[in-house]
Amino acid sequence: MELKLLADVGLLGLPNAGKSTLISAVSSARPKVADYPFTTLYPNLGVVSVGVTQSFVMADIPGLIEGAAEGAGLGIQFLRHLARTSLLLHVVDVAPMAEENEPVRAVRTIEGELEQYSEELANYPRWLVLNKIDVLPAEERAARCQEIVDALGWTGRVFQISAATGAGTQDLCFHIMQYLDEHADKSN
Template sequence: MQFVDEVVIRVKAGDGGNGCVSFHREKFIDRGGPNGGDGGNGGDVYLIADKSLNTLVDFRTDRYFEAQRGENGRGRNMTGQRGEDKEIPVPVGTVVHDEETGEFIGDLTAVGQRLMVAKGGFHGLGNTRYKSSINRAPRQSKPGTPGDLRELRLELRLLADVGLLGLPNAGKSTLISAVSSARPKIADYPFTTLTPNLGVVKVGPLQSFVMADIPGVIEGASEGAGLGLQFLKHLSRTSLLLHVVDVAPLSEEPEQQPAYAVEAIENELEQYSEELIERPRWLVLNKIDLIPEEERQAHCEAIVDELGWQGEVFMISAATAQGTEALCFKIMQYLEEQYAEQAESTR
């Protein structure tokens, strides 16, 4: 399936129905008074978070949505029927902005959540509304007002607890496939991951979290190199970032070395978002199976010392699953502590 995470659509709420000019006409009743009814309100446009969708690809071909217009008023003081609302299903995690003004409209983060994005027009008034003691036969009415017409930019941001970050071919896809049921494409060349992947990691009974793997970021991404930074927004909702690093690169070139790789990603993150660079981030030293067992500890400690890393550090081999269980348990413990703190702060 083609992955689409950003699209612009146009929505039009229904116009309000016009008011009616009508007079009572009945045998033996002379000069019946006004009885023109009001029009109906126009329908609204809503976005609905739908769990069955995981991409915005459907909006590539269908980009215009319109709610129903309100009916015009009729004689005998009959009010026009209200126009039907237009409900547009979108994936959970969709962020909505006004394309013209840049205004933030809403964020759909829960299944079934509804967000009004265009308000229907107000109904027009029939001539009954204008009768008075000095105007017993009004011939005036009021038309309905037009419904909102807006261009919306929809952005899909994946809902995940943990995000994987690193250079291409660092082993992120291998890691998510080792700890979850996700099966991303894995190969021994860079840029095998072209779209984000989600995996549910089950740690124990009623203990699980969602992990997100995005395409690798490379040096110069902020200037458009590689896939750029277009997928980093999917990490904006995560509570924890895992910086996956290849400790046994094939090349001896300086830019392929682990410490250089970490600093290059940090630089790109800083240019993209100060908020993201400040997010809790753990260092995951991957591919330790490629280093002789007696040299692993010293090799990894040298990388940590060179970086001056002060946070959590894990040594794993995603290919053989070595160390991944301990990593997942530690992540689950951290997330549960975060959830407990959030619950306490909301009391």
């Protein structure tokens, strides 16, 4: 038997994108964070407080890689934990070490695996969370992020954050809370 995790928001992305760093920055969850792939082996939940009275639950799952649907890496089994969320946050490293993890390609890889897992989940509301902006020189940040958005043809919402320094994370959580409030009647 498996207890269904009831998270409002789910994180997904390649290994090392910074998913666990983000949940650590905004909640009391303290999953392991490290600079190698598949640091996270099991889902983690964190309660994110926004203001004094509001909160939502965030789920961090292991990273996905190309071929995950065929079992590569840890596979896509953990996507099931995102099945009852209201919103997905697609976390992307804007300045990855490896060229194969370049942001546009990283997004497409995850989308491909999502589609293979479930068309329904692939069509969930999903926001682009461009992470590690602290790595980019301040004067290049806006242009680099815009370049990624343009190359993807992304028309949804985009946030620029540094999970490591916390920059932009409060604003992200505020908008998530607002979104969940606006869409609350769907699940109630």
